[in-house]
Amino acid sequence: MKGHSTSIRGADFCRACKSDQLFSAVNLGALPIANELSKIRLNEYDSFELNLRICSDCGLGQVADVVSSDRLFTDYRYLSSASQSFIEHAANFVKNVTEKLSLSENDYVLEIASNDGYLLRHFIQSGIRVLGVEPALNVASVAILQGIPTITDFFGSKMAEDIVSQHGYPRLIIANNVLAHVPDIQDFMKGISILTNSETLVSIENPRLRNIIENNQFDTIYHEHFSYLSCKAVSELSQKFGLLLVDVENLETHGGSNRYWLRIDNAESTPLRSVMEEMRKDEAINLFQNSAWERQDFLVQTYLREFREFLQEKKSQGKSVFGYGAAAKASTLLNAARVQSGEIVAIADASPEKQERFMPHMNLPIIKPEILSSLNPDILILFVWNISTEILKWIETKGPSGIEVWVTIPELKRIL
Numbered sequence: 001m002k003g004h005s006t007s008i009r010g011a012d013f014c015r016a017c018k019s020d021q022l023f024s025a026v027n028l029g030a031l032p033i034a035n036e037l038s039k040i041r042l043n044e045y046d047s048f049e050l051n052l053r054i055c056s057d058c059g060l061g062q063v064a065d066v067v068s069s070d071r072l073f074t075d076y077r078y079l080s081s082a083s084q085s086f087i088e089h090a091a092n093f094v095k096n097v098t099e100k101l102s103l104s105e106n107d108y109v110l111e112i113a114s115n116d117g118y119l120l121r122h123f124i125q126s127g128i129r130v131l132g133v134e135p136a137l138n139v140a141s142v143a144i145l146q147g148i149p150t151i152t153d154f155f156g157s158k159m160a161e162d163i164v165s166q167h168g169y170p171r172l173i174i175a176n177n178v179l180a181h182v183p184d185i186q187d188f189m190k191g192i193s194i195l196t197n198s199e200t201l202v203s204i205e206n207p208r209l210r211n212i213i214e215n216n217q218f219d220t221i222y223h224e225h226f227s228y229l230s231c232k233a234v235s236e237l238s239q240k241f242g243l244l245l246v247d248v249e250n251l252e253t254h255g256g257s258n259r260y261w262l263r264i265d266n267a268e269s270t271p272l273r274s275v276m277e278e279m280r281k282d283e284a285i286n287l288f289q290n291s292a293w294e295r296q297d298f299l300v301q302t303y304l305r306e307f308r309e310f311l312q313e314k315k316s317q318g319k320s321v322f323g324y325g326a327a328a329k330a331s332t333l334l335n336a337a338r339v340q341s342g343e344i345v346a347i348a349d350a351s352p353e354k355q356e357r358f359m360p361h362m363n364l365p366i367i368k369p370e371i372l373s374s375l376n377p378d379i380l381i382l383f384v385w386n387i388s389t390e391i392l393k394w395i396e397t398k399g400p401s402g403i404e405v406w407v408t409i410p411e412l413k414r415i416l
C-alpha cells in the first residue's frame with residue numbers, strides 16, 4: 001500500500017506492517033481522553049473516535065491516531081510507585097533477571113518508560129549502572145531527584161543512536177507497558193534494534209490482545225493505548241528490524257500480560273517452544289478473525305447497556321453508588337456506557353496526583369479513599385479489577401463498613 005497522505009494510521013493502515021487489511025473489532029463510539037483529569041468542572045469535553053481494529057496480516061490490535069501524542073502524554077499522572085503489587089512485581093523481576101544474565105557492575109541496564117524509577121532503583125541497589133528514558137517531566141523528575149539518571153524525551157531511533165554513542169550497548173533493555181503507548185511503533189522497534197548487540201537481551205511486557213476476548217477487558221481500550229499486542233505481531237515487527245522473539249512468558253500483571261524476550265537474529269538465536277505455544281493459544285480462539293470479534297463487540301455493547309441499567313436501578317432505589325480507581329479503564333467504561341452525572345457520586349483513588357480532579361465527561365469528582373466512610377456509600381464499584389484483592393483488603397480493614405462491593409470485569413459481579 002502506498003500514499004498514506006490522507007489516510008489515518010491505525011484506521012486505514014496498520015501501524016506495524018502498513019497493511020490495509022484492518023477490520024473493526026470493538027467500537028466504543030466517540031469518547032473523551034481517559035487520562036485528562038481536569039482541575040475544574042468543564043461544560044464540555046472533546047471526544048474522539050475509539051474503535052479497536054485488528055490487522056489480519058500481522059495480528060496487531062490498534063486504535064487510530066486521532067489525538068496528538070503531546071496532548072496525551074505531557075501531563076501523565078500515573079506513578080508506578082503508587083501501586084504496592086506493582087512494586088513487588090518490579091523487585092522480583094530485577095532479582096530474577098540479574099541472576100539470569102549474571103549482571104555485574106560492568107553492565108548497564110536501559111529502561112524505556114522508566115516512570116518514577118520504581119524498577120531501576122532495584123538495580124542501583126545491586127551496584128548495576130542504569131539509564132532511564134521517561135518523557136513525562138513530572139514523573140521523570142521524581143526519579144532524577146532520587147539519583148536515577150533519566151533522559152526526559154520520547155524514545156525513538158534518533159535517541160537510540162545518541163545513547164549508543166554516549167553509553168555503548170546496554171546488556172539489558174526493558175520496555176514495560178510502553179510499546180502499546182507509542183504511535184510510531186516501527187521507529188520505536190528500530191530504536192531498540194539500534195541499541196542491541198549480540199550480548200543484549202530485550203524484555204518487553206505488555207497486556208495481551210487476547211484478554212479482550214478471553215476476559216472481556218474492553219475497558220483497556222483508550223486513546224493513549226495505540227496498540228494491543230499479540231505474540232504474532234511482536235514477532236513480525238521484531239523480524240523487520242533484525243530481532244528475533246526467542247521466548248514468551250505469561251504473567252498475571254494488568255489482567256494478563258506477556259513478557260517477550262528479544263535478541264539479535266543471528267545463527268545462535270532460536271525461539272523456544274513457548275513462542276509457538278503462545279501463538280497457538282491466539283489462533284485457538286480465532287483472534288485474528290472478524291467473526292470472533294463480531295461476537296465480542298456484541299457482548300461488549302450488551303454489557304454497556306446492562307451496566308447503565310444497573311446504575312439507574314440503584315439510583316431509583318435511593319442507593320448512593322461510589323467508584324474506586326480513577327484509572328483510564330474507569331473512564332472508558334463509564335463513557336462508553338454513557339453514564340450521566342449523578343449516577344455515580346464520586347470515585348476514590350489513592351493517588352494524590354488524581355485527587356481533587358474530575359473525570360470526563362460527567363465531571364465525576366475524584367476523592368481520597370479515606371473520606372469514603374464519611375460519605376455513607378451503599379455501593380462501591382471497583383473499576384481497577386487488576387488490583388481488586390489489594391483494594392478489598394483495604395476496605396475490610398480501613399474502608400467503609402456495611403457496603404456492597406462490586407467489580408466490573410470480566411462481568412459486573414458482587415464480591416462483598
Ligand SMILES: [Zn+2]
Pocket residue numbers: 014015016017018019055056057058059060
Ligand atoms: Zn499489521
